Amino acid sequence: MPYIVQKVIGFILLSATVGLVSLQVLFHLS
Amino acid sequence: MTKATRYDPENQILNTVKTGIKGTLLFLMPLPVLIGAVIHLLKGNVFSSLTAGALFAGFMIAAVIARHGFKLESRFKQKKLAKAPGMPFKSLAATLLAITTGLTAFLLSDYGLLASILIGFVALLGFYMAYGVDPRRDKTGNISLGVSADEVFQALEAAEIKIATIEKARKSIRNIEFDQHLKRIIEKARAILAMIEDDPKDLNRARKFLKVYLDGTARVTESYAKTHGKDATTEVLDTSFQEVLDSIESTFDEQREKLLQNDQLDLDVKIEVLKTQLKHL
Numbered sequence: 001m002p003y004i005v006q007k008v009i010g011f012i013l014l015s016a017t018v019g020l021v022s023l024q025v026l027f028h029l030s
Numbered sequence: 031m032t033k034a035t036r037y038d039p040e041n042q043i044l045n046t047v048k049t050g051i052k053g054t055l056l057f058l059m060p061l062p063v064l065i066g067a068v069i070h071l072l073k074g075n076v077f078s079s080l081t082a083g084a085l086f087a088g089f090m091i092a093a094v095i096a097r098h099g100f101k102l103e104s105r106f107k108q109k110k111l112a113k114a115p116g117m118p119f120k121s122l123a124a125t126l127l128a129i130t131t132g133l134t135a136f137l138l139s140d141y142g143l144l145a146s147i148l149i150g151f152v153a154l155l156g157f158y159m160a161y162g163v164d165p166r167r168d169k170t171g172n173i174s175l176g177v178s179a180d181e182v183f184q185a186l187e188a189a190e191i192k193i194a195t196i197e198k199a200r201k202s203i204r205n206i207e208f209d210q211h212l213k214r215i216i217e218k219a220r221a222i223l224a225m226i227e228d229d230p231k232d233l234n235r236a237r238k239f240l241k242v243y244l245d246g247t248a249r250v251t252e253s254y255a256k257t258h259g260k261d262a263t264t265e266v267l268d269t270s271f272q273e274v275l276d277s278i279e280s281t282f283d284e285q286r287e288k289l290l291q292n293d294q295l296d297l298d299v300k301i302e303v304l305k306t307q308l309k310h311l
Contacts, residue, residue: 010159011055017153018089018131019059024139025066025082029073 049100053161056096056127060089063134081137088130096123096157099164106165110227113183118164120157128154182230186223189240192248193219199248199255205268211275212251218282219244225289232289239285247278 067082099119106112132150135141141149170179193216200212222239226232233240254271257263 006159010156010161013152013156014055014160015059015156017149017156018056018127021131021135021139021141021149022060022062022066022089025134026062026069028139029066029069 049097049104052100053093053097056093056123057090060086060093063089063138066138078138085130085134085138088126088133092123092126092130095119095126096161099123100161103162103165106169109169110224111179111182111186111230112169114165114168118166120161120164124154124157124161127157182226182233185233185237185240186226189219189223189244192244193223195248196251199251202255203251203258205258208271208275211272211279215247215275215279215282218279218286219247222282222286222289225286235289236285239281243278243281243285250274250278 063082063086067079067086070076070079070082096119099115099122102115102119106115128150131153132146135149136143136146168179168183196212196216196219200209200216203209203212222236226236250271254263254267257267
């Protein structure tokens, strides 16, 4: 897999987990 | 309150490494958890607020460890010869981030146990894909017989720490002439280190330079900077410091020449060997 594709997928996975989970903390409150 | 800072030359070197915005995302993404902690507190849910606060702290610690790992990695990549970082900081950060993400999902976002574990694993995978793994293998370049890799690493590391000491002292001496002079000396010292990195065999020939001259320069500059800081310098001291700097610079030039000449000698020997081989063909 090309390095750049791997990096992009990595950032998507990170945002989809860490980012979304922490946003859900807020949604969960309302 | 004293203004004194802890003497930590290794960290001084690391602080000069620039990693740009790498890792900023790790600090930004968990911000909603902090906002959540504040809202919980305002609503009077002390326990939830404390949980969110602790998880936010977990995210921040992971981000700080990751930044440290990125700095070590970037310094490792810059050098031709380097020892791999002893502690895998990136892996440590990835693991902490994965555990914290999983716990946040389970405790604050109502995910089930299995789903939370899965989220943690995906975060771990994402981290490794985005930032890569820690460098594990030493970069030994063309270290050959006569010097061991550890010897070269240690000598270069010690020399860099001494250069950092000179650099720090230079910054505290507010005299343009000395500042320029010290800058030149530092550049020349770095050039000699680069030559050793290119050809570690040079280490044996440069040992005296690394041990005696560089050490002496660091000591003299540091003590001059201290006196300068107390505004206790005299004209006589300034003149003799100027003379010392002159002789240091010429010694550094000589050392560089010596290394270059020896390379020439090596080349001559190689050419002679080649000539002999060609004759016997």
